[in-house]
Amino acid sequence: MPRPAYTGEQIRQAEAPLLEAGEGDRLMRRAAGQLAAVCRRVLRLGGGTVYGRRVAVLTGPGNNGGDALFAAADLARRGAAVTLLHTLGTPHAAGLAAALSAGCRRVDIAQAPSHLGAADLVIDGVFGTGAKPQLPEDLVRLIRVWQASSARSEGQITVAVDVPTGIDASTGRSAQAAVQADWTVTFGGLKTGLFTGAGARASGRVVLAPIGLDFSDTVPDAWVYKRSDLRELVKAPTGEDHKYTRGVVGICAGSADYPGAAVLCTNAAVAAGAGMVRITGDERLRSAVTSHVPEAVAADGRVQVWAVGPGSPGSDRTEAAFSSGEPVIADAGALDHLPERLPAGSIITPHAGELERLLKARGHSVQRSQIEQDQLRWARTAARELDAVVLLKGHRTVIAEPDGTVHLPPAGSANLATAGSGDVLTGVLAALLAERAAAKGHLEPGVTAVTAAAAVLLHGRAGKSATHASGLPRAVEQAVLKARAR
Ligand SMILES: NC(=O)C1=CN([C@@H]2O[C@H](COP(=O)(O)OP(=O)(O)OC[C@H]3O[C@@H](n4cnc5c(N)ncnc54)[C@H](OP(=O)(O)O)[C@@H]3O)[C@@H](O)[C@H]2O)[C@@H](O)CC1
Ligand SMILES: Nc1ncnc2c1ncn2[C@@H]1O[C@H](COP(=O)(O)OP(=O)(O)O)[C@@H](O)[C@H]1O
Numbered sequence: 048m049p050r051p052a053y054t055g056e057q058i059r060q061a062e063a064p065l066l067e068a069g070e071g072d073r074l075m076r077r078a079a080g081q082l083a084a085v086c087r088r089v090l091r092l093g094g095g096t097v098y099g100r101r102v103a104v105l106t107g108p109g110n111n112g113g114d115a116l117f118a119a120a121d122l123a124r125r126g127a128a129v130t131l132l133h134t135l136g137t138p139h140a141a142g143l144a145a146a147l148s149a150g151c152r153r154v155d156i157a158q159a160p161s162h163l164g165a166a167d168l169v170i171d172g173v174f175g176t177g178a179k180p181q182l183p184e185d186l187v188r189l190i191r192v193w194q195a196s197s198a199r200s201e202g203q204i205t206v207a208v209d210v211p212t213g214i215d216a217s218t219g220r221s222a223q224a225a226v227q228a229d230w231t232v233t234f235g236g237l238k239t240g241l242f243t244g245a246g247a248r249a250s251g252r253v254v255l256a257p258i259g260l261d262f263s264d265t266v267p268d269a270w271v272y273k274r275s276d277l278r279e280l281v282k283a284p285t286g287e288d289h290k291y292t293r294g295v296v297g298i299c300a301g302s303a304d305y306p307g308a309a310v311l312c313t314n315a316a317v318a319a320g321a322g323m324v325r326i327t328g329d330e331r332l333r334s335a336v337t338s339h340v341p342e343a344v345a346a347d348g349r350v351q352v353w354a355v356g357p358g359s360p361g362s363d364r365t366e367a368a369f370s371s372g373e374p375v376i377a378d379a380g381a382l383d384h385l386p387e388r389l390p391a392g393s394i395i396t397p398h399a400g401e402l403e404r405l406l407k408a409r410g411h412s413v414q415r416s417q418i419e420q421d422q423l424r425w426a427r428t429a430a431r432e433l434d435a436v437v438l439l440k441g442h443r444t445v446i447a448e449p450d451g452t453v454h455l456p457p458a459g460s461a462n463l464a465t466a467g468s469g470d471v472l473t474g475v476l477a478a479l480l481a482e483r484a485a486a487k488g489h490l491e492p493g494v495t496a497v498t499a500a501a502a503v504l505l506h507g508r509a510g511k512s513a514t515h516a517s518g519l520p521r522a523v524e525q526a527v528l529k530a531r532a533r
């Protein structure tokens with residue numbers, strides 16, 4: 048199931064009672080012990096050893112550096128050749144003493160580039176949750192020179208302590224430069240910023256190291272998904288089911304300029320397992336769709352979720368869907384015709400360019416590039432203002448609820464960067480959402496958002512086995528069957 052993630056501030060609040068109780072040292076030892084264990088594992092990958100390996104440890108002035116220094120001591124005691132590179136301020140005193148007495152060698156920071164280049168393993172302990180946004184210039188230069196260097200030892204691995212330096216733990220934003228880690232060992236709870244924006248690119252594989260923090264009274268800031276979550280998120284029909292209990296989708300898509308959008312969207316809803324898919328539109332459009340998707344129904348009747356807008360500029364049919372009272376998935380053309388209030392359980396699915404237009408129409412001065420750089424902020428802004436779930440599409444897709452909770456599926460296959468693949472996502476989402484609506488009778492934003500994450504996971508997986516949008520529905524069907532079989 049999805050895992051909760053927290054802001055840096057929430058993590059610090061969860062730490063506070065333990066620090067007040069004098070547990071700070073014990074917490075750091077636990078954190079460092081688990082960090083060292085991951086470093087040892089990483090060094091042993093492919094039959095390697097810890098003994099004799101070159102480890103460079105970058106430290107800053109806070110507890111993040113303390114964690115790194117205690118882990119450095121562990122590695123040195125096991126025979127690694129550990130170099131300490133302190134970047135700024137005063138290093139953590141007890142951590143430094145432990146590292147030096149274990150045999151680590153401190154060298155001047157001016158020599159950092161050659162040590163960083165030659166290391167088998169670099170531990171990034173410069174800043175963690177205490178980071179301020181603007182990095183010192185020397186540090187920016189050092190990170191850039193090291194990470195761009197062609198002299199880096201082959202197979203070098205970087206392990207970030209808690210958060211890669213240069214990444215904001217809460218937002219995933221990076222100011223001028225960020226350490227690009229292969230692994231991030233993060234303490235106490237996952238941080239939202241490791242799974243979105245620059246943070247998702249910089250964190251590599253994230254390992255959660257528990258240190259006994261209590262989040263029972265904390266509402267998670269985000270939910271993080273992994274591919275295997277599909278097993279729990281995709282429901283298999285039971286013997287009791289019939290087509291109406293499995294959800295009826297209504298589709299209002301396609302136009303003379305984009306006739307294929309209606310076919311893609313309908314095909315995808317069918318492939319994702321909708322009980323029935325009704326299509327609307329003029330005679331020509333309907334016969335074009337039914338000739339490609341024979342199970343689509345052109346007759347009017349009850350619909351549990353509407354999918355509106357793919358390849359369609361908005362029409363009376365769009366308005367009828369919005370005023371039906373049933374949840375609506377508003378995509379593409381429908382985004383320019385949103386009503387004052389969307390029906391409960393509805394969701395909008397813009398890409399960054401569409402969200403820019405939508406936000407500008409509501410008085411925000413924001414550019415597409417800003418939205419791409421800070422998906423969380425702008426998806427949340429739109430969800431709050433529209434009081435609806437927002438699915439902001441991209442290489443990584445962000446889903447925001449009106450209360451600010453975000454859902455973060457992993458990146459889908461880049462094969463999806465092709466015209467029409469968004470139309471497929473709308474169809475998949477409509478099928479999954481209609482299934483939930485049929486089962487529950489109504490949709491809360493939380494249910495809509497989790498279902499949207501499931502649709503993104505299915506779509507992302509389908510992208511692996513299709514090169515173009517009309518190949519996606521078949522791949523969606525395969526992914527659904529695989530998830531149901533487990
Ligand atoms: N608390 C706990 O219980 C546990 C915490 N743990 C670990 O502690 C980490 C948090 O430690 P932390 O609070 O000391 O913050 P950290 O990230 O090391 O940096 C703070 C220092 O850096 C400085 N500084 C920051 N940004 C800067 C910038 N841009 N440019 C220049 N300076 C900058 C900042 O300066 P100041 O703001 O004071 O001016 C301050 O001196 C956490 O990520 C985890 O690894 C674990 O051991 C488990 C137990
Ligand atoms: N580089 C990429 N990596 C992963 N997914 C991508 C990438 N580019 C686009 N996508 C996904 O493909 C879909 C494209 O949707 P959209 O932009 O609406 O296209 P269209 O309108 O042509 O159907 C979205 O689901 C988006 O998340």
Ligand SMILES: [K+]
Pocket residue numbers: 111171172173174175207208209210211212
């Ligand atoms: K760090």
